[in-house]
Amino acid sequence: MDNLQELTDHLKNPEKINTNILKKPIEFQGICYICKKEFIYESIPEKWGSPSKKQDFCSDKCKAKYKDDIYQEKLRLMPIKFRDIECDRKDLVRQGMDHSLFITGASGVGKTVLMAGVVKELLKAKKDKIEWISYPGFIMELQSMFRKEGENTPFDMAERIATYPGTLCIDDMGAEKMTAFVQQITYYIINYREMEMLHTLITSNFSLQQIDEQIDTRVSSRIAGMCKVIKLTGKDRRLEKENN
Known part of the structure; x- marks a missing residue:
């Protein structure tokens, strides 16, 4: 009787067998x-x-x-211009894959090329949650929203950028005309990303000292706490190409 009950229980709960091996x-x-x-x-x-x-x-x-x-x-x-340009600073590209970067230097030294190089490697590594904004264009778009009627406000858009969960690429910070509105939006975005430890890549012609003076001390402080600072030097590569 015990054997019969054991057999009945087994048939009710058969072990799963991978029939594919047969x-x-x-x-x-x-x-x-x-x-x-x-x-x-x-x-x-x-x-x-x-x-x-x-x-x-x-x-x-x-x-x-x-x-x-x-x-x-x-x-x-990313902009078409940077899709086919290879970055020759592989050491800095590797740093940007794991850490937030603030890339500073004069015009034409390769700041955006470096940021694009980091993005390409992130994509190859299947880390494809990336948002790229030209900061002057982004600010102009925010300002234009004040003149339009719609459900979304400039602050809704700023919030979407600030809270973006992937890598945020901010190109050319500081090139926009500085106003109280720009200062407020810039601080909100940078402060949020620094507090939440979100991967952020920034290029700017400004040094941290100039951001402190021209934009906001709080912004430069948050960038310094969040990013590795990469200063690129050299000649303007755009002018060299024109001369050649």
Whole structure:
């Protein structure tokens, strides 16, 4: 009787067995996502006859092209000018992947190229939650919202940028005309990201001392606490290209 009860209990709660190990791979026909050619591949069939591991590419070449197409699409978050320029400061790029950076220097020394280099490596590492803003353009857009009727206010937009959970890239901070409104918005964004320890990359022609004098002491203090400061020096690369 005990044996019969044990058997009954076992049948009610059978152990799950991976039946796939008892099956052999069979041939399936696929259509390549890239070149649209038909191809044959092998896979162990599921219960209803579909492949357990579906293949979408006929070759490694097509698979690599798909990955590159996805990468190029993601690069659209940054200005066209910087998508194909390679940054030669790999040491600084690596720092920017793990730490917030404040990249300062004169015009044309490669500040935005460096920030773009960090973004490219983040994308390759599948860290693709990235927001890129040109700060002067961002401020102009905020100011224009005062003249428009709509549900969203300038402060709603500023909040979205400040609280962005991924990497925030702020290009050309300090180039905009400084007003009390700009000071308020800039402090709000930088303070929030410093307090929440959110990954932030900033480029500026201003040094921290100039930000202290021209924008706000609190802003320069928060940037210093949040970012590694990278000062780039050298000649204006744009002028060198024109002369050559």
